[in-house]
Amino acid sequence: MKVISRTAILIAVSGMLALSATHARSQVVAQESQSAIAAPLEPLRSGVTADDLFAQMNAHNDLRLAALRDYVVLRTYQVVDLKGKVHAEEVGRMEYRAPDKKTFVTTSESGSGLVRQLALKPLIASEIEAAAGKQHHDSSITAANYSLELLGEQQVGPYHCYVAQAIPRRRDKYLFEGKIWIDAQDYAIVRIEGHPAKKLSFWIEQADFVREYEKIDRFWLSRRDETFVRVRLYGSKVLTIDHQDYTVNGTVNKYVASGPGSSKVPVSATSSGNAP
Numbered sequence: 001m002k003v004i005s006r007t008a009i010l011i012a013v014s015g016m017l018a019l020s021a022t023h024a025r026s027q028v029v030a031q032e033s034q035s036a037i038a039a040p041l042e043p044l045r046s047g048v049t050a051d052d053l054f055a056q057m058n059a060h061n062d063l064r065l066a067a068l069r070d071y072v073v074l075r076t077y078q079v080v081d082l083k084g085k086v087h088a089e090e091v092g093r094m095e096y097r098a099p100d101k102k103t104f105v106t107t108s109e110s111g112s113g114l115v116r117q118l119a120l121k122p123l124i125a126s127e128i129e130a131a132a133g134k135q136h137h138d139s140s141i142t143a144a145n146y147s148l149e150l151l152g153e154q155q156v157g158p159y160h161c162y163v164a165q166a167i168p169r170r171r172d173k174y175l176f177e178g179k180i181w182i183d184a185q186d187y188a189i190v191r192i193e194g195h196p197a198k199k200l201s202f203w204i205e206q207a208d209f210v211r212e213y214e215k216i217d218r219f220w221l222s223r224r225d226e227t228f229v230r231v232r233l234y235g236s237k238v239l240t241i242d243h244q245d246y247t248v249n250g251t252v253n254k255y256v257a258s259g260p261g262s263s264k265v266p267v268s269a270t271s272s273g274n275a276p
Contacts, residue, residue, distance in 0.1 A: 037191075039155040041163060050148035053162060056187040058142070061274060064188070064219055068275055070097050071221065072247040075104070077120045078240045079111070087237070088115035090124070096276055102131040119239065131276055139174040141166065141189065146175070153184065156191055159215070160184045168197040176209075188220040188274050189213055206230040213274055216246050216253045220274040 077090040088111035095103050104124050109116060138145065149165040161181040168175040178194020192211040200207055207229050214223040225241040246253045 037154060037156055041152045041154050044150055044152045044162070048150065048162065050150060050164070051143070053148060053150075053164070053182060053187070054143045057182065057189075060187040064274070065098075065276075067249075068098060068219055069249050070095070071219075071249070071275060072096075073221070073243050074245045076240075076242045076244070077123070079115050079119060080238050080240065082236055082238065086111055088112045088120060090116055090120045092124075094124075094127075096131070100132050102128045102276070104128065123239075139172075141180065145169055148180075151179070154181065156181050159190045161190050166192075166194065171198040173198040173200055183215075183220075186215070186218075186220065188215070190220075203232050204229060205232050206236075216248055217251070219248055221246060221248070222275070 072093055072095045075090075075092055075094050078086050079088045080086050089109060090106060091108045092104050092106040095105075146169060147167045149167060151163045151165060154161055154163050159181075161183055164180055164182065166176065166178055166180050168177055173196050175197040176192070176194035177197050178192065180189055181191040182188070183190050190213055192209070195206070195208045207227065209225065209227040211225050212223040213220045215221075222241075222243045224243065225239075227239040228236065229239070230236045
């Protein structure tokens with residue numbers, strides 16, 4: 001599934017985030033992820049196999065990608081410490097045009113210019129280059145890159161999911177090791193939790209990420225990304241990306257949610273995918 005390749009960009013940008021952290025030491029405290037799943041893990045229904053899941057994901061994703069012509073989304077990128085202090089922020093609109101064009105227009109920016117230059121702007125540029133095929137890293141969630149250990153089923157907000165441990169087939173910094181949640185009806189990725197399959201550098205002691213998707217009409221689009229990086233001697237930082245106010249195939253879709261993983265209430269949506 002090529003559409004998951006932006007996860008590899010998030011892993012790679014951890015190194016950039018670590019570099020920026022060496023310029024601003026901060027005291028941090030441990031905190032639980034606000035997007036933790038509360039529902040219990042249920043037994044897996046009979047007849048479900050990893051091979052079937054890979055086949056269904058690929059088939060459904062191909063159909064969604066064929067139907068997706070364009071989207072525009074409001075993105076908010078932030079680098080924060082674990083006390084919630086925002087060190088840098090970049091806000092703008094990302095526009096996608098099938099099959100391979102992305103553009104980003106900044107609408108506001110604040111905080112450390114150094115952090116924005118070393119972490120946020122390279123992340124945005126990497127995503128645009130990856131969409132255009134200028135970065136050739138095979139990081140898709142396919143049988144060629146991962147094996148799946150099926151763990152059970154779980155409710156994630158309004159979505160009932162298969163849960164699997166994703167095990168990379170090689171030590172590669174563009175692959176991850178962790179869990180994935182797959183919608184049992186649409187066979188789309190709902191959530192990913194993991195860390196790089198290969199240590200990024202001596203300086204990076206920990207690099208964990210959570211990525212959440214939401215269903216808008218029939219497409220599955222990014223909702224929130226959160227990457228936690230702990231740098232040797234210099235403490236921790238968190239990179240967050242919030243995705244809001246989608247316009248998909250020319251249709252405005254606005255949602256009001258009470259929290260991570262909650263049910264979305266459509267404010268305006270008229271048309272019938274994990275998207276790039």
